[in-house]
Amino acid sequence: MYYVNREQIAVRLNAIPDISEALTLIAAEWNGGMLQGLAQERALHLAVETVTDVGSYLIDGFMMRDASSYEDIVDVTGAEGVFSAELLPTFKQLVQLRRPLVQQYYEWQRGELHPLTRQLAPQLLRFKQEVELYLERELVDFEGKV
Numbered sequence: 342m343y344y345v346n347r348e349q350i351a352v353r354l355n356a357i358p359d360i361s362e363a364l365t366l367i368a369a370e371w372n373g374g375m376l377q378g379l380a381q382e383r384a385l386h387l388a389v390e391t392v393t394d395v396g397s398y399l400i401d402g403f404m405m406r407d408a409s410s411y412e413d414i415v416d417v418t419g420a421e422g423v424f425s426a427e428l429l430p431t432f433k434q435l436v437q438l439r440r441p442l443v444q445q446y447y448e449w450q451r452g453e454l455h456p457l458t459r460q461l462a463p464q465l466l467r468f469k470q471e472v473e474l475y476l477e478r479e480l481v482d483f484e485g486k487v
Contacts, residue, residue, distance in 0.1 A: 345402030345480065350472070353394050357469040360387050361462040368459045378451025381458050386442045388461060389435055395472055399423055403479065411436040424471040431457070431464050 363384040367377055389411070396414035399405065405421050408414040415436055419429040435457060441449055 343402055343404065343480075345476070346398050347476065347480075350395055350398045350476070353391050353398075354469045354472060356387065356391055357465050360384055360391065361465045364388070364458050364462040364465075368454065368462075371454045371458075373452040373454070375451060378449075378453075381455060382442055382446070382449060382451065385435070385438055385455065385457065385461075388465060389439045389442065391465075392432055392468065393436060393439075395468075396423070399472070399475075411439050423475045424468050428464055428468060428471070431460060432468070435461065 363380065367381050367384060371377060393411050393414050396418040397408070399418055399421075400408055400414065403421070405417050408417045412433055415429065415432045418424065419426065419432070424432075438455075438457070
């Protein structure tokens, strides 16, 4: 029997519109200043954590193949159809930023606009929508078979 922690998934998915909006504003108003650089770092970090947290809850809840890394979380959930294949390359790039953002932050180029900052906002919103549809579809199928 599945135990999908819908509450914790929803909490994280509900953070996506704010993260998306922040990324959009940062990209639109970019001037390479310190505060913008730090805001960009934090927004990208929150995006990484949100995608991987949601993925981990889905992997655990639906008893998918265990993931061995952050990148693997994206691979597993992508392979299971949680989100469309079109999003996979972007989210793989995103999770590869975790180590530089969290462990090598002193090397991060704060004065530069990271390419994902411009691209990520609509894809995060799409991720949110596709995860919600996946949950609806899978839980209805499961509950209907009980």
